[in-house]
Amino acid sequence: MPTKIYWIQSFEKNARIGIMPRPRGGDWLEDEISHFKRQNVTLIVSLLENDEVGELDLRKEEVYCLQYGIGFLRFPIKDRDVPVNARGLIQTLLKHLEEGAKIVIHCRMGIGRSAIIAGAVLVSKGYKASAVLTQISEVRGLKVPDTQEQVSWLIGMETHPY
Template sequence: MFTRIYWIETIHTGSIGIMPRPRGNEDLESEILYLAKQDVKMLVCLLMPSEIRELGLQKEKELCEKHQISFLHFPIPDRSLPDSLQQVYQLINQVEQTCLEGKKVVFHCRGGIGRVTLMAGAILRKTGLASEDIIKKISQIRGLQVPDTEEQAEWLRRFK
């Protein structure tokens, strides 16, 4: 069983998805191959370096490149917020450009609840959706309340 992708929105002609972390170690390549077969063209990892080691995802970038998936690492501490708003805007612009090219982008963190909601939600805020609508939409798609913390929800409400 592969890690499920939750498709959130079509942006321009591309798509944004979120997921929990892929299975690591000896299962990692099959997970990345599954993403490639789903036509994912960019994977954004939001894990901290210590989580990457703990979860056996050290070869994620290498395996993504092997299977023609662009890989971005944008670490955010678990149950926390991004350090730099400027870097968030840079990431969003990169993802949006990929979507403009008609490609699929997937974000992952550890559980696919908090950090992914922040980044996917930031992109949706940029398209004009209200933060409460975004939280409701992603919660419905995930089948559970997102994001992880009230601090994360407040960050998304303030994001412009």
């Protein structure tokens, strides 16, 4: 069964943002990327660190994304941590959404890192962090994110963006 995308929010021009656990790697990876293409995903953002990419056998993720016409960005964040500076990434994602992109963000399990980056995009668009966390938790079917530090980081985005 392909990795499930948890769509969080839709925007103008049919743009969408969602999160997911990492795709199945190795021999399954191309099938996963093909599935995402059929779901009209236009950009995949991986928040995995280099060692996780190797461990999960996702080294060809970017290659397959390009092969299937899906954009690919990597922005490594340590597991259960927060980004040092996400300004450029958030601005890039906002620009893609303005252009009608269908963005999927993943980390290892689709709970912590992916939730706060997707949440930061929504907070940057004027949504309240507490409402965003509730919405993502409901869509994801479990409480997000992983740590109180991640919650605090997202709440801090309301007053100190990026």
